[in-house]
Amino acid sequence: MKLFEHEAKDIFREFKMPTPPGGVAKTPKEAKKRAEEIGRPVVVKAQVLSGKRGKAGGVKFADTPDEAESLTAQILEMRINDLPVEAVLVEEKLNIAQEIYAGITIDRNRRQYVVIGSAAGGMSIEELAEESPEKIIKKNVDPFLGFQAYEAQEMAVAMGFEGKDILKLASFFLKLWKIVEKYDVELTEINPLILTEEGEFLAADARLNIDNNALYRHQDLIRELERKPHEQNDRERLATEEGMAYVELDGNIACICNGAGLTMATLDAVELYGGKASTFLDLGGGADAKRVERGVEIALMYPKVKAILVNIMAGITRCDEVAKGLISAREDGDITVPLVVRMVGTNEEEGQKMLNDAGIPFLETMEEAAKKVVEITQEAA
Numbered sequence: 001m002k003l004f005e006h007e008a009k010d011i012f013r014e015f016k017m018p019t020p021p022g023g024v025a026k027t028p029k030e031a032k033k034r035a036e037e038i039g040r041p042v043v044v045k046a047q048v049l050s051g052k053r054g055k056a057g058g059v060k061f062a063d064t065p066d067e068a069e070s071l072t073a074q075i076l077e078m079r080i081n082d083l084p085v086e087a088v089l090v091e092e093k094l095n096i097a098q099e100i101y102a103g104i105t106i107d108r109n110r111r112q113y114v115v116i117g118s119a120a121g122g123m124s125i126e127e128l129a130e131e132s133p134e135k136i137i138k139k140n141v142d143p144f145l146g147f148q149a150y151e152a153q154e155m156a157v158a159m160g161f162e163g164k165d166i167l168k169l170a171s172f173f174l175k176l177w178k179i180v181e182k183y184d185v186e187l188t189e190i191n192p193l194i195l196t197e198e199g200e201f202l203a204a205d206a207r208l209n210i211d212n213n214a215l216y217r218h219q220d221l222i223r224e225l226e227r228k229p230h231e232q233n234d235r236e237r238l239a240t241e242e243g244m245a246y247v248e249l250d251g252n253i254a255c256i257c258n259g260a261g262l263t264m265a266t267l268d269a270v271e272l273y274g275g276k277a278s279t280f281l282d283l284g285g286g287a288d289a290k291r292v293e294r295g296v297e298i299a300l301m302y303p304k305v306k307a308i309l310v311n312i313m314a315g316i317t318r319c320d321e322v323a324k325g326l327i328s329a330r331e332d333g334d335i336t337v338p339l340v341v342r343m344v345g346t347n348e349e350e351g352q353k354m355l356n357d358a359g360i361p362f363l364e365t366m367e368e369a370a371k372k373v374v375e376i377t378q379e380a381a
Helices: 005-014 028-038 065-075 125-131 149-158 164-183 212-217 219-225 234-241 260-272 289-300 319-331 348-357 366-380
Strands: 022-025 042-046 059-062 088-092 096-107 112-118 136-140 185-196 201-203 207-210 245-248 253-257 277-282 307-314 339-345
Touching (some): 005 207, 042 065, 096 164, 112 125, 125 136, 136 149, 253 260, 260 277, 260 307, 277 289, 289 319, 307 319, 307 366
Parallel strands (some): 253 277, 253 307
Antiparallel strands (some): 022 088, 042 088, 096 185, 112 136, 185 201, 185 207, 245 277
């Protein structure tokens, strides 16, 4: 479950973590009132469960309450990554001396939490990892001992801080760890964590994702937030209703598979041959023709999709049912982009014959299929 920035900051303050003064506004007039209460220039930030708000125009600065009111009216009319903006967070504009990154997530290879810090905050950690990996400091957490104070201080030193700043920054890392422990957090980060010109550290941003599998332990929090555990766009909601796992990415190839492991492997194969996936869509076990057709419909609702790769390893799912769903989707006019298919397993020969009779080509291996769909999208570009 993803929390909005203002919700995450409420939890941060519960752990005595300093944040800029401000509050939520759902109307331009409320934003003006918030700015008046602050009495100084402010930043107005769209509250959506999506990253890259700034690049989308969802973060704006205002020198006066009237300007905050006007900018809020603009932001509330926006959709960011297809999500409507229903509220903004109005906070004091800070005098920034340095932007820092601080976060904790799960290192799935080591099966441990990992604490991450960088003195070069303000940009996404993925971009920083590509451009300047040496600027990222990591510390894996012993699951039995937890994250220790001396480890937090070592990270602050490795990030280049000195004197009292070491203890101040280490305090943020330790408080993030306490939040992770209490709320079963999958990911939490502050980007940027601001060092002000006055020498204070403040959490200027806040991200907090709670493990869905642990939500039964946090029913009080869910009731307090007064919203459903999942805030999804229309495509994500439809996929959930159909029993599919659906995640949108930045590429242009929709990957439709059965099983999370196979879907991840398919994404990797597409990446290997120079392409990028737009869609992770796991049909789940035992998908029938109707679910396959529905999966294609949902995948094609995403405007970034330029081709579809269907990769099926049939067990309780049957290849003839998959073929029936794909044929029906094409006959109904749902498939409007190139389609590449690979399927093996239960009723493989029957399914492949059905595709062949319908004029839908299929390939024998995942590698061949991934290479083919990448070639198609590159030729069309």
